[in-house]
Amino acid sequence: MALNNNKTTRALLGTGALALAGLVTMPAQAADAESIIRDRCLSCHTETGESATPFSRISEQRKTPEGWMMTISRMQQQRGLVISPEEKRTLVKHLADTQGLAPSETDGVRYLLEKEPNVVESFDQLVQETCVRCHSGARVALQRRTEDEWKHLIHFHMGQQPTAEFHAGARDRAWFDIALTNVAPKLAKDYPFNSDAWNNWQKVNKKSLNGTWAMTGYMPGKGTFDASLRVSKTAADNYTVALEGQYADGTPLSGEGRAIVYAGYEWRASLTIDGVKVRQVLAASADGSALEGRMFERDDEIIGGSVKAVKGNVITAVTPSYIKQGERKLVTISGNNLKGNVQLGNGVKMLNVVSRNANRVVVLAEASKTAKVGAINVKVGRTSAKTALAVYDQVARVEITPSESIARIGGAGGPIPKLKSAYRAVGYAAGADGKPGTEDDLRLGYMPAAWSLKPFDEIAQHDNDIKYAGTISRDGVFTPGDAGLNPERRMSTNNVGNLSVVGTVNDGNNNVQGEAHLLVTVQTFVKPVLQ
Structure with missing residues (x-):
């Protein structure tokens, strides 16, 4: 396409x-x-x-x-x-x-x-x-x-x-x-x-990645997580790794595996996390203080998300990254060596600390009804995360990522599996100009959404693609239909289709929708030379 x-x-x-x-x-x-x-x-x-x-x-x-x-x-x-x-x-x-x-x-x-x-x-x-x-x-x-x-x-x-x-x-x-x-x-x-x-890169003194890292990330169907990544050097550029942490809903995660570094910064790791084999493809910063990239399931590469790991005194994530005027909610601050008093910025008060350790602080926060709309800094002691928390009055619009996507039918006893697609909803508040959809909009971050599908155009509606092309879960993961002929469809055609993915964010009495285009198509029959 x-x-x-x-x-x-x-x-x-x-x-x-x-x-x-x-x-x-x-x-x-x-x-x-x-x-x-x-x-x-x-x-x-x-x-x-x-x-x-x-x-x-x-x-x-x-x-x-x-x-x-x-x-x-x-x-x-x-x-x-x-x-x-x-x-x-x-x-x-x-x-x-x-x-x-x-x-x-x-x-x-x-x-x-x-x-x-x-x-x-x-x-x-x-x-x-x-x-x-x-x-x-x-x-x-x-x-x-x-x-x-x-x-x-x-x-x-x-x-x-x-x-x-x-x-x-x-x-x-x-x-x-x-x-x-x-x-x-x-x-x-x-x-x-x-x-x-x-x-110039060949002349740089490459840093060992040994040590303990604070990692944050996202996995479709499970949500955001924060964890401690322990990296132990076994030989030059070779490491064993262990991951211990929890998802935003409190579900624990743990795993271990091995990693190798190429060219002084290309991190490739293979882990088993809670019984699932996953891969990490990350890039290390020149000073060896950060790792950033993507983690995904070995057998289903679509099921994955961005991850970041850091060393030193740093805040890696604030979850959720938004709070509404007059709202009271739990806020999780993730990072490394989080010591000292928590400061949530002007207009947002910390009511109490629910739990904390060196890598994770959960607080009950409350935003004033008159708090200024905009991004504020979050601090734990001397450690600061700039523009980490957005204060908003109402959700003005929602974007669905990815905006354009492809899924592929498969399975049904055949050798080629289905290729899924995963979606997230990003909320925005109107900026100072009061007009949603401009560069002035305030990005709130990823927000929970109710997911649904609809025909993309009149042809998709006529062909009843919504019935046959696949389904979307409550977590925003689309699973396409079976490969091969479908006797229930007109002329027994297969289950490809042209759909719109609809994400609806509930903001009090205000439901805001965003849409993305999804093309459900046939399998990839030509396999690249990779193995």
Whole structure:
């Protein structure tokens, strides 16, 4: 599904590249990795004799850990490479460390690494028409090559997919000539092999991630949580991890697993939390004081959410992040080393402390009926969280995230499972201008909502998509219908459909709705080369 505008084309993405959370291994030595390359790769590649780029086609690229994993997996499946799992792990670790990407080079496109579903991405029209019409733009943006190597990649596409220039969007023009003459130089400029960002990052003294972290996050169907993440170093860049905490409703969570760090900041962890296997794809800050990214179920990547972990004296979250004028409610402050008096800001009074420990303080708060509408700071002792709590008069509008989404039918005894979609409601109060829907609006944060579906248009209504395409739970998780023919539908068609997701936030006597577009479509029959 694509949405076009004048200068860029925005493509709706599902899940992306492989997470390497399970590839925990002993530290790779450069000599070991280079020996593996000589033993396993030089039947096709060659040694160049150049110290900067010693191996042809290999040494002229930089990629994420997932990118290198995909490359080696493709060599196995399409080129007959024979390599053991241990050698593969060693090689991925070495290449990601020595020919990886700097943190700044992954900015804006980490959603592919983190398997964030339903991202609407925007790329230059030239790149869109040449590359993104087949795969995500983030896949292009998460690698670096010399100009010659970008040209080699174009030749590879023509050799591997000779019909590429006859696809819609290519056959009406000289696609191959445009790709070589215009696109390759642009990619070499936008995503160069040599960069100051990577050179400077290699010089940075990487911090150990050992220690205790305060983690906050969200999981669909369960809600927000805060926890203590204990990280213990077992070898260079290898850690054991243990997670202990609770969800906002008081339900405990606990788990443990292992983690590995690539390129000094790319955290990949595999944990079992309350019997469910999950993955973490996070990025560490340069000073080693923060980890941020996404955690999701291993077997259902849609079921996941953003997480953040920090060290030091810091407030990581205030839940809920809003309080209405004249309202009394429980407020949870999460963080690390939370010591001292709690201060909720002007117009909001703390009535009493319900419970507290070093990482979590629950207070009963009350907002004055005349409290000023706006964002206020929350403090615990000397630790402050700026604009952490929003005081509002009424909910003016609600946005549903994601605004555009795809779910895929599946199951019904077939080998391809259903691909769900998860939603949250974000509330806003009108800003100082009193007009909802402007940049002046006050973001309140995620709010509880009642969820429902309706036909997106007249065709969906005529085809009765609302009955067959799927259902949405009270937690905002949409489960699509079964794959295959449905004899109950007209002409026994399948259960795809075009729907609107409706989230209704109750604000006293005021019910405010937001809507998002959901396209329920067929399975993905072509599996990427990932394993």
